[in-house]
Amino acid sequence: MGRYIIRRLVQAIPVLLGATLLIYAIVFALPGDPVAALAGEKRLDPHIVDVLREQYHLNDPFLVQYWHYLTGLFRGDFGDTFAGVPVTDIMAGKFQVTINLAATALVMEAVIGAGLGLYAALRHGKAQDSMILGATLVLISVPTLVTGFMLQLLLGVKLKQAGIDLFPVAGVAEGLRSYLLPGFVLAGASIAYLTRLTRTSLMETLRADYIRTAVAKGLPRRRVVGRHALRNALIPLITFLGADLGTLMGGAVITEAIFNLPGIGQQLFTSVYLREQPVVVGIVTVLVLVYILANMVVDLLYAVLDPRIRYE
């Protein structure tokens, strides 16, 4: 197990290097001068400009700049913005919002998706099953952009006018409640995929020999489904959920825009236009790390959940 983890970490290095290099190159190619952007409309003293350019290695060639960034990164230093604020300070608050949002979405996804999938699998071939399948198709097809505004109008505004103020529609002032609606919107398509996955996986497991044995032993249906089938059917679900954490965090930008959540999406926007390279690269680097780590944890969980799998 230990050797496997080390091997996976080593394999992750080229991915991390490649992704940061790619993002760094894109940000490097952004039009406009960051030092000029710092001053806004005013003209800066040329001397100050020189000092700033020197301080942030802006006069060096691209690869040298990247090298400076990378060595900083390995010391855990995400660098400073051109205004002198540490990037980690900026990112911390923004990532908190996005993580809250993604976590809310993930919980909804797990509960609703697994629940609907379980129900559909047990009613396989009946009307409820087809209805759930149809609903997943709609949920997959309707873009976040549309579900976001629809739910904002229906649940946030119309319901409030009817006297039920359950779901705040903008900002994060209401604590966890603020994330309910955006969380559901963000989870939308994932809920549908998870429902389908649970349904297929459970139906497959229910056909296994050990399930027939369990039924033949005379065990109650609850126990057969809950203990014997569900446990084994859950394995692919865990993989999906784990891999989805990164997708949800990276895909949150449209949801954040609809619901005015001050997360990484909004920060990325601001930073792109201020040409704050370190912030942009930092945000994407953290997302890449989340993706790599989540996938690794999922692979390791596999071995825990399914004793047949052994990593050497």
Next chain:
Amino acid sequence: MSDTLAPDVRRGAKHGKRGRRASAPKPDRVASLWTDAWYDLRRRPLFIGSAALIIVLIVMAAFPWLFTSVDPFDAATCQLGEARQGMSGVHWFGTDNLGCDVYARTVYGARNSIVVGVTTTVITALVGGLLGLVAGFKGGALDTVFSRVTEIFFAIPSILGALLILAVFRTGNVWTVMLALAVLTWPMTFRIMRASVLTVKNQDYVTAARALGASAPRLMFRHILPNAIASVIVVSMINLGSFIAAEAGLSFLGVGLRSPDISWGLMIADARERFLEAPGPLLFPAIFLSLTVLAFIMLGDAVRDALDPKLR
């Protein structure tokens, strides 16, 4: 082999029953994967429905003036004094914030969505498919390099990545949106093509062709490609819907298409300010967008079911 023969036999029996063809089917009739799939598809209501919807959308994209006599690019058709009117005989979908006819704009918006969706799909299918074919077939260092490169792209969240690429080109239009989406999503088709080539290339008929002295290109394009392409086509069709959704999302965020181009995402962004008092200008493009994405995803679903008898 029995898999491909079985439906043909069944079909022969069916015809026999109707008395149209009492004798056995002609020996030269080959039931390939595609004729089987087509036979199956023609009988699926899901396929017929989505195909009809897609045909209407394509006609709308090619000849929008068939659907409306108003030219939304003509500024004279917008009357500020008629802003945010409800549905009426003159303005079927009402008017937007600038007094423009929402119906005409929605109809004309189909073109950009379809063009972005179809072109991006074709680019990713060609680039990813071709690279996947070569990498899967040749293996070795080439395969390793490409596989590592795709891992890097998978780790980068695609909407955020597209946002950055589009920020580099200051002017957003259909070409830059397609480029940004294609650059980030070709690894998906690559992976699928590579995986199916790896299974196909070890089949006996490929070994037989190789033994008969077939050249590498002949093996790849004549023997492997036709049998490996099905999964790529299915995934491409489903991706087409998500490209359309992504274009709308990026235009909504302000980095995709820009005014005076007409895009459903752009219309949604323009209407959002007054959305709660006048939902029409936002809802109608949203409905068209959802239906378009739904149609392509349904088509992909139907084709997948038809091509993969095991899933039934």
